[in-house]
Every structure is written in C-alpha cells, then in structure tokens.
Amino acid sequence: MFRTPEGKEIFVVDGHIHFWDGSPENQRNIHGKQFVECFYAYHTALSPKEQLWEKSKFEKYTADDLYHDLFIDGPDDVAIVQSTYLKDFYKNGFNTVEKNAEMAKRYPERFIVNGSFDPRDGEKALEYIHFMKETYDIKGVKMYTAEWNGASKGWKLNDPDAYRCFELCEKLGIKNVHVHKGPTILPLNKDAFDVHDVDYAATDFQNLNWIVEHCGLPRLDDFCWIAVQETNVYGGLAVALPFIHSRPRYFAEVISELLFWAGPEKILFGSDYAIWTPRWLVEKFWAFELPEDIKQERGVDLTPEIKEKILGLNAARLYDIDIEAKKAALANSPFSVAAE
C-alpha cells in the first residue's frame, strides 16, 4: 500500500519483479557473467546514488531481502514474479518458476508467479506448460524471445512452434503473456529491437493479453502503433520509469506518448526488482507532474486517477484481483520478517 502525502491509500501491483541467482557459483560461462553485469549496469546507471547495492548482493539476494524491499520498506501490495530461465548461461537457471514459487510460498497472498517456456523445445514446451498449470496454477507467462537455446539465438512470437504453445495457454486459461522487448542480438543484421511479432500474435490470439515489457523501448513508436491497433496489447513501464530520476523530461515525453497512443488503461507499473526497488519509483511517480509544454503538445495529463490506474488498477483487472478482498486478506497475513 502506498500512502500519498495527502493520506490517500493507493493499491500497488508491481507488474515485474525477479528473484534471480546471478552469482558466480551459478554462472555457466562468460555470458552468464556478462548478463548479470549488464543488469547491474542498468541498476547503477539509473538508480539514485543512495539506492545503490553492492554487486555481490545484486548478484544474489535473499527472499527476506525481497520481502523487505517490496512490501515492508516498499509499497507493493502484490508482486508479479517473472520467470527467466537462461539455462545456457546459468547452471540452475537465472530464475525458474520452481525457485520463484518456493520463494513465494511463505506469503501466497502477496505473489503471482508467472511461468515461462521456450517454444523451441517443441513437445517438451507443451508438456511444461501443462506441468506449470497443474503444479503452480499459473495465470501468466514471461517470454524472453532473445534467449539462446543451443544453436538458436532467439525466436519470434509468431513462429509456428510458439503458436502451438499460445493455443495451449489459451485453452488452459493462462491469459497474460508478458513479452520482454529489449535488445535482441540475432539475427545480426536486423533492426535489433523489432516488436512487430507482437502485432501478429496479438491479432491471432485475441483472448490473451500481451504485455510488452519496457514498452518496446527503444522502439516506442512501433509499440504505440501496435497498441493503438490491438485492444489486447499493454505496456509495462519497467526500465522506462527509472528515467523519472535521471532524465525526468524524457520520462515525461515517453509517458505522454504512451498516454496519447495506448491510453491510461493500458500502462502497467513494474519495478523490475532487483534492478530497481519500488519505493523510490512509486514515490517519485506519484509526485511527478508533466511539464506544461508537453501536456499542451500532446493534450494529455498524468492525473492522480491515472497514476492510480497505472500503479495497480490496470494490473488488478488483468489478473482478476478483487482489490477489497485482497486488502482484507493482506491485513490478515502479517509479515514474519522483522522490519529493519
């Protein structure tokens, strides 16, 4: 729960968090080392100085760290845990659904654990979707199309193998597909941040919600265009939001484009924990106002009502969270970790 300076209580769903192990012990190779270092560079590049972590903690933090940063020090009511396997880089995976579910077990009211699969695994991917549904009752998945898998260095949402997986998701009621759209590396000669496969998949799977993490940045215009066309496409603010600290005017321009094209119902807050912690993000977001000239230019505003939608109401709708019932349940399940 975030309490505004005016005393209003805001329900916060953190749409994008991780519980990873990027420690040297778990790194399979140089790529594993470089992957978590890249995350750490994001962390150090965009965090306020007083929020910086030591690298060793960043590589591997505890479940107690996470509970504390999200729910005790942080304002999250519910956090959506995204699974990212990267088994070619990490011996036990970066953060698997098994590890995430284990972490979430202590406070089941607080977490929505999403699964993940790799369509290139063929039949095994379909079996794994069944397994995740039966074992963890997942409501969503996180897709990482740039993941390496043997000789393959990436895949597209509209590949035939992927479509077979999405058909199964639809059938099983796994309706929220979070898609990481950041830098992809291969094929080498493509414009490297293509988001157009979302357009095909969202058209062909109208019953699934497609949440484009990082809003396709740095292909915001392509994302906005798709979000206008497709009613089932949403934008996750992870990575875009931290600019609110280092480059507030850029953030204003980005959120204005999103409000103008996608609309206030289609934008979801996400901290991308542990790259960033939610407290400072939510505090700064709530205090943020669009500069007058940008407001005029685009004819949009970032009102408290809109902020409330972005911080929680939109995600609650996608994940069928009954907010009043959830508040009551949370009140009845206090934390057993000590607040520091």
Add this chain to the structure above:
Amino acid sequence: MTPVRMSAARRSEELWRRLEQVNDPELDEPVTAMGFVERVLIKLDGSVEIDFRLPTYWCSPNFAFLMLDGVRQALDSLSWSPAYRVTLHDHMFAEEVNRGIAEGKAFGEIFGELAGDQDLESLRAIFRAKAFKRRQEAVLLGLRQQGLTDGEIVGMDLSELDAAGFDAGEAAKQKPRYREALLGRWPDRRPDDAAFVTWEGDRIPVDALGAYLADLRSVRINMEFNGALCRGLKHTRYKEMDVIDGEPTLVDFIMDRVPAPAHAT
C-alpha cells in the same frame, strides 16, 4: 615546442577530427561524444592504436561493425596513412569483429550465415532516415521558436535556410548536420529548392506541419532515450573495468572517489 611534438599534436588533432565524423548509426551521435573511443595512441612512428568499448557486452554486433567500419574509414583517410590497430573490447563477438576489421572484411564475410540474407546497407538506410528526421525536427522547432509562422517555415528554400542563424542549442548544432543529410539524399538540390521535405521527398503542407512534427518527435524520443541509456551504461561500465592490484576497488567507484578518464580532446 619541437617540430616532432608539433607534428604529434597536429596528428592527434586530425585523428580526433576524423573520429568525430563517425556516428553511432542508431543514435546519430558521434562515437567520440558517446565515449565509445576509450583510448587513442599515436606512436612516434605515426602508427595508431584505438581501443573501442560499447556500453554492454550485448550491443548488437551489426552496430558495432558499422561503427568500427566507420573508424576504419576515418583511419584510412588520415594524411600520413599510418598502420593502425583497432580493438573492440568486452563484446560477445569481439574476437570475430576484431579479426574481420583487421583483415578488411565485410560484415557478411565475418559473420557468414549468421548475417542472413539482408545486407547492412538496408540497415544503414533505416538509420539515415532516422538521422535525417531527428536533425530536421531540431531545425524546424528552432525556426518556430524564432517566431516564424508554419507557412514561412514550410515555404523556405535552401538559400533561406542557409541564411537563417541560430545562436545556440539543438537547432544550431543540428542545422549543418541537417543540411548534410539533405544533400546526402539529394545531391543535386539547388538553392531555390525547398529546404524542408519529408524523407520521401514530399513537400509538407502547411496545415500538416503539426502532425508531421509529432511523427518526428517520436523518432527523436527513441533516439534520445537510447542515447541516454547508452551514456549511462557506458559510464557505469567504465566503473566496472577489471581491477588490478593498486587500482581503485569497486567501492571506490560506487562512492565516486575515482576521477573520470582523461580524454584526448
């Protein structure tokens, strides 16, 4: 100053001037301004060594190649025709790119089947269009700020654009770059031709300028966002360089106790 030292200073100046012409294709910013050129050494015999480092290990190899190819061309154009060595550091394809650049190979030759059937020229074309738009937007906004009406702006010809002056800021910086992009696309443009056309070559109707500027803005937002992220990542990556005995530790870097690297410019 001795003649040798004078010559070294002049060589250094010429080299940096050439390197400043090499742009990150995606950001339309000079690689020198982005801090990607980490070290330049001109030896007494005139030979040149350049260390090049991108913001992350994962930066697209096609962009890395385009930039290093630009560096290669810059070095080939130097007045004293030096031998040179260019090294890309800490990149997932550093070995391949370094070897290929040293052997003067094309991208497709270096990466073989990974490069697929598209050539880099189409990628260059995409980024030429983006650079054109970003530069044009800065000039258009600058003219609006000077109080020109939309009608006056879209009606300008090239000679009038040349006569227009900007004191400072983005418009002043981008005006010569816009002109270069315009003439790069249409080398036969005459002084009485329109100064502002779309990338497709169409005139901009006066009542469509606002919508057109909104399109240009979205192009710029991506590019600037990218640039801000790359700068931030590059900065922190420098802080993450391998620590050698006697060198500062990570904590020193986090605490900002280490001065920024000295630049040759």
